[in-house]
Amino acid sequence: MPSSPNISFVLHDVARLLRKRFEQRSRAFGLTRAQWQVLAYLSLHEGIHQNKLADLIEIMPITLARLLDKMEARGFIERRPDPADRRAWLLYLTLKAHPLIEVMRSNGQKTREEAFTGLSADAQRQLLQTLCLIKSNLLEACAQPAVDREKVHV
Numbered sequence: 001m002p003s004s005p006n007i008s009f010v011l012h013d014v015a016r017l018l019r020k021r022f023e024q025r026s027r028a029f030g031l032t033r034a035q036w037q038v039l040a041y042l043s044l045h046e047g048i049h050q051n052k053l054a055d056l057i058e059i060m061p062i063t064l065a066r067l068l069d070k071m072e073a074r075g076f077i078e079r080r081p082d083p084a085d086r087r088a089w090l091l092y093l094t095l096k097a098h099p100l101i102e103v104m105r106s107n108g109q110k111t112r113e114e115a116f117t118g119l120s121a122d123a124q125r126q127l128l129q130t131l132c133l134i135k136s137n138l139l140e141a142c143a144q145p146a147v148d149r150e151k152v153h154v
Contacts, residue, residue: 018111025107029100034059034067035076036104042077042093043101049082050089076100 023033031039034057041056042048048056054064068091071077076097082088093101116124 014115018115021111021114022107025110026104029103031100032067035071038064038067038071039076039093039097039100039104042091042097046092047090050079050091053091 019033022036026036037057038053041053045053045056050064050068051061054061057064059067068077068079072079075094078092078094079089080092082090119127
C-alpha cells in the first residue's frame with residue numbers, strides 16, 4: 001500500500017517549484033533569485049539597515065554586502081549613510097529598479113495563477129489562512145527551546 005505524501009516534503013516541493021517557475025519567467029532580466037528577493041524586500045522596507053535586511057532574507061551580512069555591491073553597480077539600489085550611526089547604511093531602490101518591481105509583481109501573479117489553477121477563490125483563501133496559522137505556530141515554537149521527549153542513543 002503506498003504511503004501518503006508527507007506534508008513537509010510537499011510544502012518544500014511547492015515552494016521550490018514556485019521559485020523555479022518565477023525564475024523561468026524572470027531569467028531574461030539577468031538577476032539572480034537572491035537579487036529579486038532583495039528588490040522585493042526593499043520595495044516593502046525602503047530605508048532598512050543592511051544588517052536587518054540580511055536577517056529578513058536569512059543570509060549572512062557579508063553575503064548580502066556582495067549582492068548589494070553588484071546591484072549598486074548596476075544602478076538598482078543605493079546605500080545612504082544612517083544619520084544616527086555613521087557605521088551603518090540604509091538601503092533604497094533607485095528609479096531604475098522600479099520597473100523591475102512591476103515585472104516581478106506581474107511574474108509573481110502569473111506564477112500564482114498557474115499554481116492555483118483548479119482552486120476556487122474560497123479554497124485559495126482557506127489555504128492561505130491555514131498556511132498562516134502553521135507559520136504562526138512554528139514561529140511561536142521556534143521562540144522556545146526544543147525539548148527532546150525521547151533520547152536517541154547513537
